[in-house]
Amino acid sequence: MNLSLSHTTILVHDPDKALGFYRDALGLQMRSDIANEGFRWVTLSPPSQPEIEIVLAEPQAGRSPADGDALLGLLTKGSLNGVIFRTDDLDDTFEKVRASGAEVLQEPMAQPWGVRDCAFRDPSGNMIRINQA
Numbered sequence: 001m002n003l004s005l006s007h008t009t010i011l012v013h014d015p016d017k018a019l020g021f022y023r024d025a026l027g028l029q030m031r032s033d034i035a036n037e038g039f040r041w042v043t044l045s046p047p048s049q050p051e052i053e054i055v056l057a058e059p060q061a062g063r064s065p066a067d068g069d070a071l072l073g074l075l076t077k078g079s080l081n082g083v084i085f086r087t088d089d090l091d092d093t094f095e096k097v098r099a100s101g102a103e104v105l106q107e108p109m110a111q112p113w114g115v116r117d118c119a120f121r122d123p124s125g126n127m128i129r130i131n132q133a
Contacts, residue, residue, distance in 0.1 A: 007043070009055040010083060010126055011075050015040045017123035018056045025100035026085065026128075028054065037061075044086070054083070075124055083126035084117075090132040094118045097130070108132075 006105055012018035014035075019042055022028045028044035031053055039061035043053040057110050059067030060074055087093040090108050098104055105119040105127060117130040 004036060005052055007053045007055055008083070009057050010055045010122075010124075011071060012058050012124040012126075013057055013058065013072065013075060014057065014123060015042050018042070019044075020124050021100065021102060022054070022056065025102055027096075047105045075126070078121065078125035078127065080101045080126060081111070082122070082129065083130060084129045086131045086133045090116060090118060090130060091128055 002092060010018075016131035019030070019033075022044050023030055027047065029047055029050070031043040031045055032041070033043075034041045039058045041061065042056040042058075043050075044056070045053050058068075059064070063071070071080075094108050103121040108116060108118045110116045117129050119127055119129045122128055
């Protein structure tokens with residue numbers, strides 16, 4: 001069996017603000033922007049991994065109103081899992097993302113488990129960590 005990652009989803013409350021962060025601050029490339037039933041699904045890929053698509057989706061999209069509202073509440077509190085990226089130049093990436101106005105949660109530092117990383121919040125409150133490759 002040959003298994004690989006194709007898509008992963010990050011819930012966002014405002015696709016336009018999220019697109020600005022993931023495309024402009026992190027440098028992901030937009031693949032698609034699809035409107036359906038009043039919601040949008042925006043997909044982006046890291047330039048070095050075009051086969052992987054990150055889907056930015058609204059919590060209420062494709063869910064019952066109760067489930068969408070529950071997810072939106074968790075998103076608003078910053079309680080949902082984010083994503084971890086890897087870069088070959090952590091300091092440069094950190095400065096670029098910080099200059100975008102993103103909320104800094106942790107400046108670059110060496111972690112006890114052996115990785116050097118930093119952390120931000122995206123415009124929806126998701127924690128985004130970036131590791132040094």
